[in-house]
Amino acid sequence: MSDNNFYSIDKLVEFGMGITIANQMASSMNQSLNQMEIPGAGKAMPSSIETVYYAVMNDTQMGPYSITELSRLITDKKIVKETYVWKPGMKQWDLVENIPEVLRLIALTPPPIPNP
Template identity: 30%
Template structure:
Protein backbone atom coordinates (compact mmCIF):
# COMPACT_ATOMS: atom_id res chain seq x y z
CA UNK A 1 0.00 0.00 0.00
CA UNK A 2 1.53 3.27 -1.15
CA UNK A 3 -1.22 5.79 -0.49
CA UNK A 4 -4.13 6.16 1.98
CA UNK A 5 -6.80 8.89 1.72
CA UNK A 6 -7.78 9.51 5.34
CA UNK A 7 -10.51 11.92 4.26
CA UNK A 8 -12.54 8.99 3.26
CA UNK A 9 -12.35 7.40 6.70
CA UNK A 10 -15.53 7.80 8.69
CA UNK A 11 -15.72 7.67 12.48
CA UNK A 12 -18.17 5.35 14.08
CA UNK A 13 -20.12 7.87 16.14
CA UNK A 14 -22.16 5.13 17.74
CA UNK A 15 -19.16 3.42 19.28
CA UNK A 16 -18.53 3.56 23.02
CA UNK A 17 -15.04 5.00 22.49
CA UNK A 18 -16.39 7.92 20.43
CA UNK A 19 -19.08 8.67 23.00
CA UNK A 20 -16.49 8.60 25.80
CA UNK A 21 -14.16 11.03 23.97
CA UNK A 22 -17.09 13.28 23.12
CA UNK A 23 -18.14 13.37 26.77
CA UNK A 24 -14.64 14.26 27.94
CA UNK A 25 -14.15 17.09 25.43
CA UNK A 26 -17.65 18.44 26.06
CA UNK A 27 -17.01 18.48 29.80
CA UNK A 28 -13.73 20.35 29.36
CA UNK A 29 -15.40 22.94 27.14
CA UNK A 30 -18.20 23.49 29.66
CA UNK A 31 -15.73 23.84 32.53
CA UNK A 32 -13.65 26.32 30.53
CA UNK A 33 -16.69 28.43 29.74
CA UNK A 34 -17.83 28.32 33.38
CA UNK A 35 -14.38 29.37 34.63
CA UNK A 36 -14.25 32.27 32.16
CA UNK A 37 -17.73 33.38 33.22
CA UNK A 38 -16.73 33.31 36.88
CA UNK A 39 -13.64 35.42 36.12
CA UNK A 40 -15.74 37.97 34.21
CA UNK A 41 -18.28 38.17 37.05
CA UNK A 42 -15.54 38.68 39.64
CA UNK A 43 -13.92 41.43 37.53
CA UNK A 44 -17.27 43.18 37.24
CA UNK A 45 -17.91 42.89 40.98
CA UNK A 46 -14.43 44.26 41.76
CA UNK A 47 -14.97 47.22 39.42
CA UNK A 48 -18.38 47.98 40.94
CA UNK A 49 -16.86 47.84 44.43
CA UNK A 50 -14.09 50.25 43.40
CA UNK A 51 -16.58 52.63 41.82
CA UNK A 52 -18.77 52.49 44.92
CA UNK A 53 -15.76 53.34 47.10
CA UNK A 54 -14.83 56.22 44.80
CA UNK A 55 -18.38 57.55 44.90
CA UNK A 56 -18.52 57.26 48.70
CA UNK A 57 -15.22 59.13 49.02
CA UNK A 58 -16.44 61.85 46.65
CA UNK A 59 -19.66 62.28 48.62
CA UNK A 60 -17.70 62.40 51.90
CA UNK A 61 -15.46 65.18 50.58
CA UNK A 62 -18.49 67.12 49.35
CA UNK A 63 -20.20 66.80 52.75
CA UNK A 64 -17.06 67.96 54.56
CA UNK A 65 -16.70 70.96 52.22
CA UNK A 66 -20.34 71.92 52.76
CA UNK A 67 -20.01 71.58 56.54
CA UNK A 68 -16.80 73.61 56.47
CA UNK A 69 -18.55 76.38 54.53
CA UNK A 70 -21.39 76.42 57.07
CA UNK A 71 -18.94 76.60 59.98
CA UNK A 72 -17.09 79.50 58.38
CA UNK A 73 -20.38 81.33 57.82
CA UNK A 74 -21.41 80.72 61.45
CA UNK A 75 -18.03 81.91 62.73
CA UNK A 76 -18.27 85.08 60.61
CA UNK A 77 -21.74 85.82 62.02
CA UNK A 78 -20.47 85.19 65.56
CA UNK A 79 -17.52 87.54 65.06
CA UNK A 80 -19.89 90.25 63.80
CA UNK A 81 -22.16 89.86 66.82
CA UNK A 82 -19.18 89.89 69.20
CA UNK A 83 -17.86 93.07 67.59
CA UNK A 84 -21.27 94.70 68.04
CA UNK A 85 -21.31 93.71 71.73
CA UNK A 86 -17.85 95.17 72.27
CA UNK A 87 -18.68 98.45 70.57
CA UNK A 88 -21.95 98.71 72.50
CA UNK A 89 -20.07 98.24 75.79
CA UNK A 90 -17.62 100.98 74.86
CA UNK A 91 -20.42 103.40 73.97
CA UNK A 92 -22.26 102.55 77.18
CA UNK A 93 -19.17 103.35 79.25
CA UNK A 94 -18.71 106.59 77.33
CA UNK A 95 -22.35 107.55 77.96
CA UNK A 96 -21.87 107.05 81.70
CA UNK A 97 -18.76 109.22 81.62
CA UNK A 98 -20.66 111.89 79.67
CA UNK A 99 -23.39 111.96 82.35
CA UNK A 100 -20.79 112.52 85.02
CA UNK A 101 -19.25 115.44 83.13
CA UNK A 102 -22.37 117.54 83.76
CA UNK A 103 -21.24 117.87 87.37
CA UNK A 104 -17.67 118.92 86.63
CA UNK A 105 -16.67 121.67 89.01
CA UNK A 106 -18.73 120.43 92.01
CA UNK A 107 -21.93 121.83 93.50
CA UNK A 108 -25.53 121.07 92.75
CA UNK A 109 -26.02 123.79 90.17
CA UNK A 110 -25.93 123.48 86.39
CA UNK A 111 -22.45 123.32 84.87
CA UNK A 112 -22.51 124.91 81.36
CA UNK A 113 -19.01 123.72 80.49
CA UNK A 114 -19.88 120.17 81.46
CA UNK A 115 -23.13 120.30 79.47
CA UNK A 116 -21.33 121.54 76.35
CA UNK A 117 -18.76 118.81 76.69
CA UNK A 118 -21.51 116.23 77.13
CA UNK A 119 -23.36 117.46 74.04
CA UNK A 120 -20.20 117.26 71.95
CA UNK A 121 -19.49 113.74 73.12
CA UNK A 122 -23.13 112.79 72.60
CA UNK A 123 -22.94 113.94 68.99
CA UNK A 124 -19.72 112.02 68.46
CA UNK A 125 -21.21 108.86 69.97
CA UNK A 126 -24.35 109.26 67.91
CA UNK A 127 -22.27 109.38 64.73
CA UNK A 128 -20.23 106.39 65.84
CA UNK A 129 -23.37 104.41 66.69
CA UNK A 130 -24.90 105.20 63.28
CA UNK A 131 -21.72 104.11 61.51
CA UNK A 132 -21.56 100.94 63.57
CA UNK A 133 -25.19 100.03 62.79
CA UNK A 134 -24.63 100.67 59.09
CA UNK A 135 -21.57 98.43 59.15
CA UNK A 136 -23.41 95.61 60.92
CA UNK A 137 -26.35 95.97 58.55
CA UNK A 138 -23.99 95.77 55.57
CA UNK A 139 -22.36 92.62 56.97
CA UNK A 140 -25.74 90.97 57.52
CA UNK A 141 -26.87 91.93 54.02
CA UNK A 142 -23.66 90.54 52.48
CA UNK A 143 -24.17 87.31 54.39
CA UNK A 144 -27.72 87.01 53.11
CA UNK A 145 -26.65 87.72 49.52
CA UNK A 146 -23.87 85.11 49.56
CA UNK A 147 -25.16 82.10 47.61
CA UNK A 148 -24.48 78.57 48.89
CA UNK A 149 -21.74 76.58 47.15
CA UNK A 150 -22.80 74.93 43.90
CA UNK A 151 -23.39 71.17 44.20
CA UNK A 152 -20.75 68.98 42.62
CA UNK A 153 -22.72 66.47 40.55
CA UNK A 154 -20.86 63.29 39.54
CA UNK A 155 -21.96 60.75 36.93
CA UNK A 156 -20.80 57.25 35.99
CA UNK A 157 -20.55 56.61 32.24
CA UNK A 158 -20.67 53.34 30.29
CA UNK A 159 -17.76 53.47 27.81
CA UNK A 160 -17.23 50.47 25.49
CA UNK A 161 -19.18 48.25 27.84
CA UNK A 162 -17.14 49.32 30.87
CA UNK A 163 -18.35 51.40 33.82
CA UNK A 164 -16.15 54.49 34.19
CA UNK A 165 -16.18 57.38 36.64
CA UNK A 166 -17.43 59.17 38.54
CA UNK A 167 -16.93 62.32 36.43
CA UNK A 168 -17.85 65.90 37.33
CA UNK A 169 -19.42 68.31 34.83
CA UNK A 170 -16.07 69.64 33.61
CA UNK A 171 -14.80 66.12 32.95
CA UNK A 172 -18.06 65.20 31.21
CA UNK A 173 -17.63 68.26 28.97
CA UNK A 174 -14.18 66.98 27.97
CA UNK A 175 -15.58 63.50 27.28
CA UNK A 176 -18.25 65.11 25.11
CA UNK A 177 -15.64 67.06 23.14
CA UNK A 178 -13.50 63.94 22.69
CA UNK A 179 -16.47 61.97 21.38
CA UNK A 180 -16.39 59.49 24.26
CA UNK A 181 -19.72 60.80 25.58
CA UNK A 182 -22.57 60.85 23.06
CA UNK A 183 -26.28 61.43 23.40
CA UNK A 184 -27.01 57.70 23.62
CA UNK A 185 -24.27 56.97 26.19
CA UNK A 186 -25.66 55.37 29.36
CA UNK A 187 -25.05 57.39 32.54
CA UNK A 188 -25.96 57.02 36.20
CA UNK A 189 -25.62 59.09 39.37
CA UNK A 190 -26.64 58.55 42.95
CA UNK A 191 -30.40 58.83 43.29
CA UNK A 192 -31.22 57.45 39.82
CA UNK A 193 -33.15 54.16 39.78
CA UNK A 194 -31.41 52.90 36.63
CA UNK A 195 -29.02 53.84 33.84
CA UNK A 196 -30.35 56.29 31.27
CA UNK A 197 -29.27 57.87 27.99
CA UNK A 198 -27.20 60.99 28.60
CA UNK A 199 -29.42 63.28 26.51
CA UNK A 200 -32.46 62.35 28.66
CA UNK A 201 -30.87 63.51 31.93
CA UNK A 202 -31.80 67.16 32.67
CA UNK A 203 -28.41 67.98 34.25
CA UNK A 204 -26.63 66.93 31.04
CA UNK A 205 -29.02 68.51 28.52
CA UNK A 206 -26.71 71.51 28.00
CA UNK A 207 -23.91 69.19 26.77
CA UNK A 208 -26.00 68.14 23.78
CA UNK A 209 -27.71 71.45 22.99
CA UNK A 210 -27.09 72.62 19.40
CA UNK A 211 -24.66 75.54 19.06
CA UNK A 212 -26.29 78.96 18.99
CA UNK A 213 -25.68 80.66 15.67
CA UNK A 214 -25.58 84.40 15.21
CA UNK A 215 -29.03 85.90 14.69
CA UNK A 216 -29.64 87.59 11.36
CA UNK A 217 -30.95 91.13 11.89
CA UNK A 218 -33.98 92.26 9.87
CA UNK A 219 -33.44 94.61 6.92
CA UNK A 220 -32.97 98.23 7.84
CA UNK A 221 -36.01 100.45 7.20
Template identity: 50%
Template sequence: MDESSFYSIDRLVEFGLTLGVATQMANSMNAGLQAMRMPGARNPMQPNALAEDQPLFYVVLDGKSVGPLATSELSRFIAEKRVTKETYVWKPGMQNWQLAENVPEVLRLVAMTPPPVPTMGDE
Protein backbone atom coordinates in the same frame (compact mmCIF):
# COMPACT_ATOMS: atom_id res chain seq x y z
CA MET B 1 -24.85 127.88 79.31
CA ASP B 2 -26.83 128.88 76.26
CA GLU B 3 -29.18 126.24 74.70
CA SER B 4 -27.84 126.99 71.22
CA SER B 5 -24.25 126.45 72.31
CA PHE B 6 -22.42 123.43 70.92
CA TYR B 7 -21.51 122.38 74.45
CA SER B 8 -25.07 122.29 75.76
CA ILE B 9 -26.18 118.88 77.05
CA ASP B 10 -28.79 118.51 74.28
CA ARG B 11 -26.22 119.14 71.58
CA LEU B 12 -23.73 116.72 73.16
CA VAL B 13 -26.36 113.94 73.38
CA GLU B 14 -27.41 114.59 69.79
CA PHE B 15 -23.77 114.48 68.68
CA GLY B 16 -23.17 111.23 70.58
CA LEU B 17 -26.22 109.53 69.09
CA THR B 18 -25.29 110.67 65.58
CA LEU B 19 -21.75 109.41 66.04
CA GLY B 20 -23.06 106.03 67.28
CA VAL B 21 -25.38 105.62 64.27
CA ALA B 22 -22.62 106.64 61.85
CA THR B 23 -20.24 104.12 63.42
CA GLN B 24 -22.81 101.32 63.07
CA MET B 25 -23.41 102.21 59.42
CA ALA B 26 -19.67 102.25 58.67
CA ASN B 27 -19.13 98.90 60.40
CA SER B 28 -22.04 97.37 58.48
CA MET B 29 -20.70 98.64 55.16
CA ASN B 30 -17.16 97.42 55.93
CA ALA B 31 -18.45 93.96 56.86
CA GLY B 32 -20.38 93.76 53.58
CA LEU B 33 -17.38 94.83 51.53
CA GLN B 34 -15.09 92.33 53.23
CA ALA B 35 -17.59 89.52 52.59
CA MET B 36 -17.51 90.22 48.84
CA ARG B 37 -15.38 87.89 46.72
CA MET B 38 -13.58 89.81 44.02
CA PRO B 39 -10.42 88.61 42.30
CA GLY B 40 -7.40 90.59 43.30
CA ALA B 41 -4.32 90.59 45.47
CA ARG B 42 -6.17 90.32 48.77
CA ASN B 43 -8.45 87.40 47.85
CA PRO B 44 -7.37 85.64 44.64
CA MET B 45 -9.79 83.29 42.91
CA GLN B 46 -9.07 79.63 43.57
CA PRO B 47 -9.75 77.47 40.50
CA ASN B 48 -9.82 74.24 42.51
CA ALA B 49 -12.67 75.54 44.65
CA LEU B 50 -14.91 75.53 41.56
CA ALA B 51 -13.88 72.01 40.56
CA GLU B 52 -15.00 70.59 43.91
CA ASP B 53 -18.60 71.56 43.17
CA GLN B 54 -18.73 69.79 39.80
CA PRO B 55 -21.01 66.77 39.65
CA LEU B 56 -19.45 63.39 39.03
CA PHE B 57 -20.89 61.18 36.31
CA TYR B 58 -20.63 57.51 35.46
CA VAL B 59 -21.19 56.24 31.91
CA VAL B 60 -21.51 52.80 30.36
CA LEU B 61 -18.87 52.24 27.68
CA ASP B 62 -18.41 48.83 26.06
CA GLY B 63 -20.77 47.31 28.63
CA LYS B 64 -18.73 48.53 31.62
CA SER B 65 -19.22 51.37 34.07
CA VAL B 66 -16.63 54.13 33.62
CA GLY B 67 -16.24 56.86 36.22
CA PRO B 68 -16.45 58.90 38.21
CA LEU B 69 -16.00 61.52 35.49
CA ALA B 70 -15.84 65.24 36.14
CA THR B 71 -17.88 67.50 33.88
CA SER B 72 -14.76 68.33 31.85
CA GLU B 73 -14.01 64.64 31.24
CA LEU B 74 -17.58 63.93 30.21
CA SER B 75 -17.43 66.88 27.80
CA ARG B 76 -14.30 65.40 26.25
CA PHE B 77 -16.06 62.02 25.81
CA ILE B 78 -18.98 63.81 24.15
CA ALA B 79 -16.64 65.66 21.77
CA GLU B 80 -14.91 62.38 20.92
CA LYS B 81 -18.34 60.81 20.22
CA ARG B 82 -17.66 58.14 22.85
CA VAL B 83 -20.76 59.36 24.73
CA THR B 84 -23.89 59.76 22.59
CA LYS B 85 -27.58 60.19 23.31
CA GLU B 86 -27.89 56.39 23.55
CA THR B 87 -25.20 56.10 26.25
CA TYR B 88 -26.39 55.24 29.75
CA VAL B 89 -25.43 57.83 32.38
CA TRP B 90 -25.70 57.85 36.17
CA LYS B 91 -24.75 60.39 38.82
CA PRO B 92 -25.17 60.37 42.59
CA GLY B 93 -28.77 61.10 43.49
CA MET B 94 -30.25 59.25 40.50
CA GLN B 95 -32.15 56.03 41.25
CA ASN B 96 -31.34 54.28 37.96
CA TRP B 97 -29.17 54.61 34.88
CA GLN B 98 -30.73 56.93 32.28
CA LEU B 99 -30.04 57.50 28.62
CA ALA B 100 -27.90 60.60 28.15
CA GLU B 101 -30.69 62.29 26.19
CA ASN B 102 -32.87 62.15 29.34
CA VAL B 103 -30.35 63.76 31.71
CA PRO B 104 -30.54 67.60 31.57
CA GLU B 105 -26.96 68.11 32.80
CA VAL B 106 -25.61 65.95 29.98
CA LEU B 107 -27.82 67.68 27.39
CA ARG B 108 -26.37 71.01 28.52
CA LEU B 109 -22.86 69.64 27.91
CA VAL B 110 -23.89 68.38 24.46
CA ALA B 111 -25.25 71.83 23.60
CA MET B 112 -22.00 73.45 24.72
CA THR B 113 -19.78 71.08 22.69
CA PRO B 114 -18.70 72.75 19.44
CA PRO B 115 -19.14 70.95 16.12
CA PRO B 116 -16.11 69.46 14.36
CA VAL B 117 -13.69 71.96 12.86
CA PRO B 118 -14.39 72.41 9.14
CA THR B 119 -11.76 71.27 6.69
CA MET B 120 -10.73 73.11 3.53
CA GLY B 121 -13.54 72.93 1.00
CA ASP B 122 -16.30 72.43 3.65
CA GLU B 123 -18.16 75.71 3.43
Protein backbone atom coordinates in the same frame (compact mmCIF):
# COMPACT_ATOMS: atom_id res chain seq x y z
CA MET C 1 -27.34 131.23 71.65
CA SER C 2 -29.11 129.19 74.23
CA ASP C 3 -27.84 125.77 75.34
CA ASN C 4 -31.32 124.37 74.60
CA ASN C 5 -31.02 125.26 70.91
CA PHE C 6 -30.52 122.19 68.67
CA TYR C 7 -27.78 123.99 66.74
CA SER C 8 -25.67 124.78 69.81
CA ILE C 9 -22.16 123.29 69.76
CA ASP C 10 -22.89 120.94 72.66
CA LYS C 11 -26.04 119.58 71.00
CA LEU C 12 -24.27 119.13 67.65
CA VAL C 13 -21.34 117.27 69.28
CA GLU C 14 -23.78 115.11 71.22
CA PHE C 15 -25.74 114.39 68.04
CA GLY C 16 -22.56 113.51 66.10
CA MET C 17 -21.36 111.17 68.84
CA GLY C 18 -24.77 109.51 68.95
CA ILE C 19 -24.69 108.89 65.19
CA THR C 20 -21.15 107.49 65.41
CA ILE C 21 -22.07 105.12 68.26
CA ALA C 22 -25.22 104.02 66.41
CA ASN C 23 -23.18 103.25 63.26
CA GLN C 24 -20.67 101.22 65.28
CA MET C 25 -23.48 99.26 66.96
CA ALA C 26 -25.17 98.57 63.62
CA SER C 27 -21.88 97.42 62.10
CA SER C 28 -21.21 95.13 65.08
CA MET C 29 -24.73 93.66 64.93
CA ASN C 30 -24.50 93.06 61.15
CA GLN C 31 -21.18 91.29 61.59
CA SER C 32 -22.65 89.07 64.33
CA LEU C 33 -25.73 88.27 62.25
CA ASN C 34 -23.61 87.35 59.22
CA GLN C 35 -21.64 84.86 61.32
CA MET C 36 -24.73 83.36 62.97
CA GLU C 37 -25.95 79.91 62.00
CA ILE C 38 -29.68 79.39 62.01
CA PRO C 39 -30.65 75.86 63.10
CA GLY C 40 -32.58 74.01 60.42
CA ALA C 41 -31.78 76.54 57.71
CA GLY C 42 -29.05 74.33 56.28
CA LYS C 43 -25.91 75.44 54.57
CA ALA C 44 -25.03 75.70 50.92
CA MET C 45 -23.02 72.82 49.54
CA PRO C 46 -19.34 73.66 49.47
CA SER C 47 -18.20 74.36 45.93
CA SER C 48 -15.29 71.95 46.38
CA ILE C 49 -17.71 68.99 46.27
CA GLU C 50 -18.26 68.13 42.64
CA THR C 51 -20.90 65.80 41.26
CA VAL C 52 -19.46 62.67 39.70
CA TYR C 53 -20.92 60.77 36.79
CA TYR C 54 -20.63 57.23 35.51
CA ALA C 55 -21.19 56.26 31.89
CA VAL C 56 -21.71 53.03 29.97
CA MET C 57 -19.18 52.85 27.15
CA ASN C 58 -18.57 49.67 25.11
CA ASP C 59 -21.02 47.86 27.41
CA THR C 60 -18.82 48.64 30.42
CA GLN C 61 -19.45 50.93 33.38
CA MET C 62 -16.81 53.67 33.34
CA GLY C 63 -16.08 56.46 35.80
CA PRO C 64 -16.38 58.27 38.06
CA TYR C 65 -15.95 61.36 35.88
CA SER C 66 -16.07 65.00 36.89
CA ILE C 67 -18.16 67.36 34.79
CA THR C 68 -14.92 68.53 33.15
CA GLU C 69 -13.94 64.97 32.22
CA LEU C 70 -17.47 64.30 31.00
CA SER C 71 -17.24 67.37 28.78
CA ARG C 72 -13.97 66.09 27.30
CA LEU C 73 -15.57 62.69 26.55
CA ILE C 74 -18.46 64.48 24.84
CA THR C 75 -16.03 66.54 22.75
CA ASP C 76 -14.25 63.30 21.76
CA LYS C 77 -17.68 61.85 20.79
CA LYS C 78 -17.26 58.99 23.30
CA ILE C 79 -20.43 60.13 25.06
CA VAL C 80 -23.46 61.04 22.96
CA LYS C 81 -27.17 61.64 23.63
CA GLU C 82 -27.82 57.88 23.50
CA THR C 83 -25.19 57.03 26.15
CA TYR C 84 -26.43 55.79 29.53
CA VAL C 85 -25.24 57.91 32.46
CA TRP C 86 -25.75 57.70 36.22
CA LYS C 87 -24.86 59.97 39.13
CA PRO C 88 -25.35 59.54 42.87
CA GLY C 89 -28.95 60.30 43.75
CA MET C 90 -30.42 58.83 40.56
CA LYS C 91 -32.58 55.72 40.98
CA GLN C 92 -31.37 54.16 37.74
CA TRP C 93 -29.24 54.70 34.66
CA ASP C 94 -30.72 57.08 32.11
CA LEU C 95 -29.88 58.36 28.65
CA VAL C 96 -27.90 61.61 28.42
CA GLU C 97 -30.79 63.18 26.52
CA ASN C 98 -32.90 62.85 29.71
CA ILE C 99 -30.33 64.44 32.05
CA PRO C 100 -30.48 68.23 31.53
CA GLU C 101 -27.07 69.17 32.98
CA VAL C 102 -25.29 66.60 30.79
CA LEU C 103 -27.41 67.27 27.70
CA ARG C 104 -26.47 70.94 28.10
CA LEU C 105 -22.81 69.95 27.68
CA ILE C 106 -23.61 68.28 24.36
CA ALA C 107 -25.51 71.35 23.20
CA LEU C 108 -22.53 73.57 24.10
CA THR C 109 -19.96 71.36 22.36
CA PRO C 110 -18.87 72.91 19.08
CA PRO C 111 -19.19 70.84 15.91
CA PRO C 112 -16.09 69.42 14.22
CA ILE C 113 -13.98 71.85 12.22
CA PRO C 114 -15.03 71.66 8.55
CA ASN C 115 -12.51 70.34 6.01
CA PRO C 116 -11.89 72.90 3.26
